[in-house]
Amino acid sequence: MAQNNSASKDVANKNGSKKKPVVAIVIAVVVVVVAVIAGVIAWRSLGGESVESLKASCAEVSEQRRMQQNVYNTLVNGDAAAASAYTEDQVNDPDTLAKLADELDVKTPELGACNVETADEFKTQISKIESNTTWYKDHTASLQKAVDAVNASVKK
Template sequence: MAADGARGAANDYNAVVNGQAADASAVTADQVKDARTVDALAKALKTTVPEYEGCVADSKAGLDEATSKLDRQAAWYKTHAASLGKAVKAVESSRLDRTVEDAEKLLADSKGRVADEKTRSMLEQAIKDRDADAIGEAVNAVDGSVKAKADADAKARREAEEKAQAEQAEQAAADAAAAQAQAQQQAQSYGGGYSYGGGTGYTGGGYTGGGYTGGGTYTPPATGGGNGGGSAPSGPISGGHGIGTCTDGCASLPPIRH
């Protein structure tokens, strides 16, 4: 009986070690709300396990001693299986607390940032239920919805910027065309300039039009009378370029200066 009890307790203990404890031991400190639970589980798994020897005795005294030893081993296995189970549950509970805490933060941060608000409703319900699996699925859905909205918003901003740039370029081209048209119009307005039609020139004195006409006729004074006097010139001197008929008295005349 003692041997069977010890063997059964050992099997139960090993089932915890190789099952729930093994899974919980893979949880890291940053995955739980209280890192001390991870340390406590690691310490529990390092406990020295008594070696099962069965029941072998040659005498009644030896049998009694073996039975007592097996009973102590059975008690140890039962005690440590229970404590190990508590350590495992502590890790699992702390992990769930951290999961819920992170999910609550995501629920708050994702407000107004999802493409589908239903994903947040799913997450909110999973948090209330403290269902780790449901929370995991809802978290993935919310993350995907946040990304979808972010991508859509980025695309909209990019298209708006491209549209604004196109409108600016179009306006710049229109302004340049208007400026060029105005410059051409101004150039045409000044193209006639000032013209001189020749006219009749300047008329005054002895200058008419483009030529020159000598000024009038010149008549020399008459020579003095008397017996020895000469005679008056036979005609006027005209043009200033030569002398017509002249008596000898002309020799005394001063030259004509133009």
């Protein structure tokens, strides 16, 4: 009987020792999976911009571009149109009319839009829209300068 107890303990030890590494491996895999999930959640909340925040940023820069574009268009259709109506006989310096004509002939940029879906697409469009806003600011200033030069050259 003593041998029987000893044999059953050996079987239990063999079975128990086989279960311990399997349990340890399962626990390790679970820990790794939890760590990866936690890392992804942390990256999304701390490091990566969400599509919703990029969408809001895109709408904001689009509004800034729209306002600057309106300023430019108001100048083109208002004071610049009036100044470009002068003839060479009506100004002291005809070059001012040529410079104004050059400013009015400039091709406006292709506009960016926020009707995209992914974060990378939003980032691309935001950059394009910001570039457009800068273009409109710069060309509003240079167009205003050309308009002012024509108006200053008008014969009295």
